[in-house]
Amino acid sequence: MASIVESVLDPVVAIGMLFAVAHSFRVVADGHYVILALLTFSLTFPGDSHLRENVATMTRRTILNWTLIAFALLAVGYVTGYVHYFSAPVLLVWLAGTPVALVAAHAISRIALPHLMSMSATQRRAVIVGANDIAAQLARRIDENSFLGVRLLGFFDDRGGDRIANELSDEVPGERLGAMRDLGEYVRREGVDHIYIALPMVSQPRILQILDDLKDTTASIFFVPDMFVTDLIQGRVDHVAGMPVVAVCETPFTGLNSLIKRVSDIVLATTILVLIAPVLLIVALGVKLSSPGPVIFKQNRYGLDGRRILVYKFRSMTVCEDGDQVVQATRADSRVTRFGAFLRRTSLDELPQFVNVLQGRMSIVGPRPHAVAHNETYRQLIKGYMVRHKVKPGITGWAQVNGYRGETETVDKMARRIEYDLDYLRHWSLSLDLKIVLATVRLVARDAQAY
Structure with missing residues (x-):
């Protein structure tokens, strides 16, 4: 319902x-x-x-x-x-x-x-098999979520009350209803609708015995896998050639989500490029007149699935570094031109990346692309670093609007940026994208991290 x-x-x-x-x-x-x-x-x-x-x-x-x-x-x-x-x-x-x-x-x-x-006609009676941390989490969530229409009756576990008390605190709803051998008879007698099996995967013989005991019941049976120890990224149950698999790490942009993301990128990028066309011409002229060198700075970055892409920016430095050694810009960096400092502070140097969005190399919102040299360094130092490349890099991102823009002079700062990138993958939605875009607009003129 x-x-x-x-x-x-x-x-x-x-x-x-x-x-x-x-x-x-x-x-x-x-x-x-x-x-x-x-x-x-x-x-x-x-x-x-x-x-x-x-x-x-x-x-x-x-x-x-x-x-x-x-x-x-x-x-x-x-x-x-x-x-x-x-x-x-x-x-x-x-x-x-x-x-x-x-x-x-x-x-x-x-x-x-x-x-x-809460009406008896719609409520489902449920029990949990196993009394452990996973079972306790599930019990608390069922109890706190009044929209599920599920009433937890208790737990089945072969251990006695004192040993279960060590696993389940007083805050966990439900009580021990019996040993696992009593489950089948209890389900039939009490008309249990849902059975949640929260046993470790190593307990396969025991699980098979439980399923055999429940063959003559009509209860719905669910497995609660002991995968909370794994940091799931867009985790879900899927099928490969009819065989069920559990996605531990996957991009949020599959199926309809991929189409929605791409259409929104095209619409926004096209609209913005039309509106800022005069600004692009003025900035290009300013770059050309302020220092010798090309107007557009091109640099290899990692894109979707770690494939290299060419990213465009207005040149803000006297150098165009793109190789095995790339030094991040620092405060009062001598390589940054006077006009380039203004571009970096206002993020105007990023405007050509809207062309990258139309090309399909980047997205409006996503993890910011790092230089290839930086990727090769940090992928060896930060766990899960390369997972951020499960989506297209963005002109702006969740990390940037949360204060992690500009130089990351320590590994800890880069690790914190990656945490926000992975959080974006877990919780992506169009409303989150819009929130990031609006937050970026507010930050452009007053971000102390931009230099």
Whole structure:
């Protein structure tokens, strides 16, 4: 039920608002409005009510998501001229009123769903096999999440109460219901719906025996793999030629996400390049007149999957280093020209990389690309360093807006930057991309780390 509500709430509210606003303005919702409704559905389905987040986070993400969708719809409308088929007041009220309606609908769902889930007809009775750290984590999450509609009855473990008490603190809900040999009979007698097996993978004979005992029950059985010791990057269950596999490290940009990311990059990069064309000409002229050398500085960097790409920047130094030894720019670096210092402080030197985005080499948002020489050094010093290359490098990134821009004179600073890069891979969303872009705009003129 919660999944259904999460999937359809955003599109239903957004489309409902469109036709409601049109009706209030006495505008006939003709075929053009139907097409707009279909486009809105494609951009908002499946939705996310952020039920497991606090109200402030839900509100912020809901507004950011709708802002990005509204920008995309307006950009397409103006480029194609389709926007002129609609009433301007209707569009204005719809675009401004929908985020308010979405936040209100999400707030109502957060109140109503727990009551619906607590009804006996919808609740699922569950037990956990095994009493260990993983079982304790699962029990706490079930207890804290009222939207699951799952009621935990307790644990089955062959160890006695005192030994289990060492594994499960008083904060963990549920009690020991019996030994594992008692599981099958208990499930049949109590009508258990869900069984979570939280045993180590080395316990294969025991697991097989449990499955054999449960053959004549109708309970749903789930394995909770002991993989919390592994730092999962976009971990998920997948299939290879029909065989199930668990993804431990994977890019977030697969399938539809890949298309969404690429389309958003093309739309944003094209729009920005058109708007900043005069700035590009002025900066190019300034670079040419301020010091001898090429206007565009080209350097090899690592791109997607560690393949080398050529990255463009306005030259800000008197040298164009690109080899086995590349020295990072430092404060008061003598290689930086006077005009180049201004470009680096304002990030204007990065503007040619929007061309890299259109070429498909880079993205608007992603881990910043490092010089090849720096990659070869830090990949040997920092665990997980090369995982950042599971996505295209970006003009701006999560690390940069969190204070890790500019020189990384210590390994610890670079390691901290990599932590933010990997965090971006784990939690990517369009709203996160928009948040990073907006934060970058605020930082451009006042970032003390830029030199």
